[in-house]
Amino acid sequence: MARDVEVDAVVIGAGVMGSAIALELQRSGRRVVAVDKGEAVGGGSTSASSAVIRFTYSTVDGVIAAWEAMHRWVLWADYLGFTDGPVCQFHRIGKLHLPEPGYDAAPVLSHFDAVGVPYEMLDSAELARLYPALDTGCFHPPRLADDPQFFDPAHGEVEALYMPDGGFIDDPQLAATNLMDAARHHGAEVRLRRRVVEVTRSDDQVGGVVLDDGTSITAPVVVNAAGPWSSQINALAGVLDDMQITTRALRQDVAAAEAPAGFGVGDGGAVVGDMDLGTYSRPQPGGSYLIGGVEAPCDPMNWSEDPDADQVTSTAEMFETLVYRAARRIPALEVPLRPMGVASHYDVTEDWTPIYDRTRLKGYYLAIGTSGNQFKNAPVVGQILHDLIAACEAGHDHDVEPVQVQCHHTGQTLNLGTFSRNRRPASTSGTVMG
Ligand SMILES: Cc1cc2nc3c(=O)[nH]c(=O)nc-3n(C[C@H](O)[C@H](O)[C@H](O)COP(=O)(O)OP(=O)(O)OC[C@H]3O[C@@H](n4cnc5c(N)ncnc54)[C@H](O)[C@@H]3O)c2cc1C
Structure with a gap:
């Protein structure tokens, strides 16, 4: 009672x-x-x-x-x-931020300098040397997987903002x-x-x-x-x-795949925020690899009136887009035969x-x-x-x-x-x- x-x-x-x-x-x-x-x-x-x-x-x-x-x-x-x-573990494997062309790093770097956050700017040669699993090509703008231009060749190279203290909680x-x-x-x-x-x-x-x-x-x-x-x-x-x-609640997919060779936890991997292609991704202990989106202009925004009424598995369409984008950046990433991953909601402000x-x-x-x-x-x-x-x-x-x-x-x-x-x-x- x-x-x-x-x-x-x-x-x-x-x-x-x-x-x-x-x-x-x-x-x-x-x-x-x-x-x-x-x-x-x-x-x-x-x-x-x-x-x-x-x-x-x-x-x-x-x-x-x-x-x-x-x-x-x-x-x-x-x-x-x-x-x-x-207890959960913090895996401090480093974070790479690959900006879109024209990105002005000055504001965030001035915050880092003021607060004392360590960082390094990597040009594409240095990025390729430190992370040989990555394709350092510039593919901007992000596209959906069914866009005829999705597989257009790279035009130019990306650089990276590297934060050695980034990582993830397992x-x-x-x-x-x-x-x-x-x-x-x-x-x-x-x-x-x-x-x-x-x-x-x-x-x-x-x-x-x-x-x-x-x-x-x-x-x-x-x-x-x-x-x-x-x-x-x-x-x-x-x-x-x-x-x-x-x-406001926004439904979001996170796709899962197997960690690509040479980019796992303790195997050369880092967390990647890829604004050039429109994803973020990271390895997970045990050998899987998570890939999410960063609201690229072409991506659907699935606002939700009632989070309890939404499907909580990854949709085939977003799965394909997210995994294909990640595979462009990490060519060793294998695209799973069927969609895997989760969907949930962000609680988004303006x-x-x-x-x-x-x-x-x-x-x-x-x-x-x-x-x-x-x-x-x-x-x-x-x-x-x-x-x-x-x-x-x-x-x-x-x-x-x-x-x-x-x-x-x-x-x-x-x-x-x-x-x-x-x-x-x-x-x-x-x-x-x-
Ligand atoms: C797919 C995804 C990926 C993300 N990735 C990252 C990331 O990489 N890094 C990062 O920093 N953040 C990330 N976030 C954001 C982060 O996970 C969230 O900000 C955080 O988990 C929100 O926690 P919360 O406790 O506010 O919400 P929740 O975990 O949703 O908890 C809210 C709880 O309220 C309960 N509740 C709701 N209504 C009622 C009610 N009427 N009565 C009783 N209980 C109620 C629900 O059952 C729920 O358990 C991600 C979020 C998502 C969805």
Whole structure:
């Protein structure tokens, strides 16, 4: 039978974001309940994440968050403070960014210089020497596989921006589980297979949530970390008209193949962001290879009204396009006989930058709009929401004077104004690159 409960904070969503937030709130002394309609922690869009770690963001705060988070992945068990089983691994195999012709690297490199992110520019000869598995040809613009010009010969050569500290996390769902296990260790409660159907309020103060089994959870703090379902929760909370930046679910395919010879994990491989061909890709321990898209102008944008109604397997059309593009860059990549891979959803904002913010409904906070590029930042997002909530609940007006978050490993300061729901668009990237 449903039993009503009272806690200090409810986190809606037990993906990597909700789990990181639950951990930071619970270990700072708040009693937390995390609620998820799914079967398992991290079983939402987090489970489909490519979990790439890179630093190329258009805002300096995006770079700072990714750089600080990288250090927390390196010291993952220390960051968690509690483990009682397997933990995810950070594979620091390096990241290559192959820009489209005419790319101006100056803005991102000035952020890297300011923040201290190591990098190297590789010309095509150096790229070919260090990564002999790659074809260094320029094939721009990206095309769909059925475009008659798809197999046109290269015209020119690409260069690369190389980040030695880039890489990937091998099991994104395990990362969320690690975070939530640590939160539970400190006393957090997790309710799975329970859907939030109401966000309660009293005048302008949030009151808690009601679950689909009739349980009322009363709390002065509620965090929306519902990933691609975030706008549905904001509608329940009645805050949609308080946001100039909005969120929308976008269906995305990730194709899978076998890792090409000479480009696996520990076998000469790196993470590749290929803006020239319109893909990103990386090897996976165990011998597979993941390939996703970067919203090339020719690619379909599959906006979704209801993520639960969409097919979650890769479509033949996108599979073919993604794998053929990757095979142009890595000729040893074999095209599988039938489509393999996953499909899931990004929670996309207008500027592909997340929203980490309060709202005009007191006690109701947002960790949403992660736009396909925030898995890597989860260990920092826990702290961001913790610091934001601590400040706002103590009476600070974050809308007037944005909270500043201190990053312990890098000594940098994050200005949370960059992630405001009411910012001017922070980036013009228009893609998952953010
Ligand atoms: C295909 C793909 C590839 C990606 N690749 C990368 C990458 O390489 N690098 C990177 O940094 N980021 C990447 N991302 C982005 C990253 O994975 C996401 O930003 C992150 O996982 C989002 O986590 P989340 O916790 O916000 O969302 P989710 O994991 O989706 O969690 C939200 C949870 O909320 C629950 N929920 C929703 N509504 C309700 C309700 N009413 N009641 C109860 N529970 C509810 C859902 O069940 C879900 O479990 C990728 C994302 C996708 C989809």
